[in-house]
Amino acid sequence: MSNTIPVTVLTGFLGSGKTTLLNRILSEEHGLRIAVIENEFGEIGIDQDLVINADEEIFEMNNGCICCTVRGDLIRILNELAERKDKFDRVILETTGMADPGPVAQTFFVDPSINELYELDGIITLVDAKHVSMHLDDGTNEVMSQVGFADRIILNKADLVTTDQMFDLKKRLQDMNKIAGFYSATMADAPIAELLDIGGFNLQRAMDMKPNFLEPEYPFEWGGIWQLPAGQYHFKMANGPDPDMTFLMTDVNKTSETTVLDLAETIFIEFSKTGEPINHKQILNLTNQCYQLQLEGQDMYEFYLEVKTPKDIAVFAQHTPEEFELALLSQDDTEYFPVAEHYFNAEHEHNDVVSSVSIELQGVFDGDIINAWLGIFLQEKGADIYRMKGVLGIHDESHRIVYQGVHMLLGAQQGKPWGDEAPTNKMVFIGKNLDEDYIRGSLERCLYK
Numbered sequence: 001m002s003n004t005i006p007v008t009v010l011t012g013f014l015g016s017g018k019t020t021l022l023n024r025i026l027s028e029e030h031g032l033r034i035a036v037i038e039n040e041f042g043e044i045g046i047d048q049d050l051v052i053n054a055d056e057e058i059f060e061m062n063n064g065c066i067c068c069t070v071r072g073d074l075i076r077i078l079n080e081l082a083e084r085k086d087k088f089d090r091v092i093l094e095t096t097g098m099a100d101p102g103p104v105a106q107t108f109f110v111d112p113s114i115n116e117l118y119e120l121d122g123i124i125t126l127v128d129a130k131h132v133s134m135h136l137d138d139g140t141n142e143v144m145s146q147v148g149f150a151d152r153i154i155l156n157k158a159d160l161v162t163t164d165q166m167f168d169l170k171k172r173l174q175d176m177n178k179i180a181g182f183y184s185a186t187m188a189d190a191p192i193a194e195l196l197d198i199g200g201f202n203l204q205r206a207m208d209m210k211p212n213f214l215e216p217e218y219p220f221e222w223g224g225i226w227q228l229p230a231g232q233y234h235f236k237m238a239n240g241p242d243p244d245m246t247f248l249m250t251d252v253n254k255t256s257e258t259t260v261l262d263l264a265e266t267i268f269i270e271f272s273k274t275g276e277p278i279n280h281k282q283i284l285n286l287t288n289q290c291y292q293l294q295l296e297g298q299d300m301y302e303f304y305l306e307v308k309t310p311k312d313i314a315v316f317a318q319h320t321p322e323e324f325e326l327a328l329l330s331q332d333d334t335e336y337f338p339v340a341e342h343y344f345n346a347e348h349e350h351n352d353v354v355s356s357v358s359i360e361l362q363g364v365f366d367g368d369i370i371n372a373w374l375g376i377f378l379q380e381k382g383a384d385i386y387r388m389k390g391v392l393g394i395h396d397e398s399h400r401i402v403y404q405g406v407h408m409l410l411g412a413q414q415g416k417p418w419g420d421e422a423p424t425n426k427m428v429f430i431g432k433n434l435d436e437d438y439i440r441g442s443l444e445r446c447l448y449k
């Protein structure tokens with residue numbers, strides 16, 4: 001009998017019903033002990049508050065989308081979990097609605113330690129039957145990929161569409177994935193026994209769909225090695241694709257392209273951490289630590305480097321040197337060129353028009369005013385707001401009130417009691433063209449005075 005721990009990946013676009021399904025699985029009597037890994041898109045953790053009270057272990061990853069940091073964070077969490085493997089029988093991994101499940105699935109095949117400990121049981125994709133067509137028409141890549149990789153597809157929110165609409169939707173999705181099992185559901189009430197123990201993610205189909213499925217993706221696009229005499233240097237850079245860029249340096253004792261490739265296999269874990277911010281004219285240390293170079297506000301930037309004894313140094317950068325015009329110069333402005341380099345497979349990109357705004361406020365809201373404002377806001381901006389979640393304190397309410405919005409639909413439910421805790425408010429909005437100052441200002445005006 002295999003000793004590996006089965007992992008089920010729950011995926012589906014924002015608001016499609018992943019947490020609803022997770023809660024159903026956790027509350028059903030099946031005798032299984034489940035460890036949960038939650039990945040969130042917004043930087044403050046709300047999902048943990050929305051998952052029902054359970055004895056299960058819940059691990060949260062909210063420093064980015066799982067598909068971007070997958071080979072770092074996820075491997076680290078899975079390894080930590082494995083140390084306690086006597087405490088659970090299986091793992092459920094809920095990805096953010098913005099995640100492409102491809103790189104998540106890939107981790108279970110390409111990383112040797114994970115491959116030995118875990119087995120990908122299956123990918124379950126939740127589809128919001130009311131809104132998914134809009135995202136498919138938009139060509140939202142994440143949704144296509146979530147449907148394409150699924151072993152099971154749950155057409156959720158059947159209560160919000162007609163039988164004909166459901167039929168057409170199923171036909172459309174079947175054209176995109178002929179092998180998955182389809183279930184139509186309301187409040188994710190699909191038969192759980194058919195969702196767990198699928199008995200193996202279909203690797204062959206994943207390879208058919210994406211032939212480079214098993215080629216690792218990296219959080220960096222480029223790595224290079226310089227041979228440097230002792231002296232003072234500076235990296236010169238222009239603006240790149242992002243206002244900040246992850247950058248890591250380390251010294252090496254070999255200088256071939258193979259050295260860059262070998263190093264990539266260990267460095268990516270460090271690279272997926274959030275680095276220390278470094279500004280123009282600051283010094284970089286050769287510490288094998290991740291930096292966040294701040295590239296915003298001017299045309300050119302310089303970052304200093306001191307080399308005390310002759311050294312070979314490797315640099316890994318989130319973007320290619322061409323994208324931000326990287327040059328390494330000595331004090332007398334002689335340019336030094338890398339002696340070896342490699343461009344990595346980092347194709348994976350998000351539609352960066354979509355962003356998230358996370359807001360935490362002290363105090364309690366005036367119930368009537370916050371309800372009125374949220375209603376108007378979602379009516380006006382609903383097409384752009386994929387998702388809104390909030391755990392709020394309301395004046396004269398002893399319990400948390402959980403707000404959930406998906407486009408223009410908004411609902412509120414009573415959550416856990418505050419008890420002795422002072423109420424605080426956490427809200428996340430995910431969507432296009434979000435104006436953080438406007439949202440924050442409006443919310444502050446809704447507080448009870």
Ligand SMILES: Nc1nc2c(ncn2[C@@H]2O[C@H](COP(=O)(O)OP(=O)(O)OP(=O)(O)O)[C@@H](O)[C@H]2O)c(=O)[nH]1
Pocket residue numbers: 012013014015016017018019020021047096097126156157158159160185186187188387404405406411
């Ligand atoms: N009408 C209706 N609402 C549903 C159904 N399933 C879930 N919901 C509601 O839709 C909202 C989003 O559900 P979640 O389960 O939080 O969705 P999610 O996929 O986890 O959302 P994210 O974590 O933001 O991606 C909640 O308010 C749910 O109560 C359904 O079948 N019908």
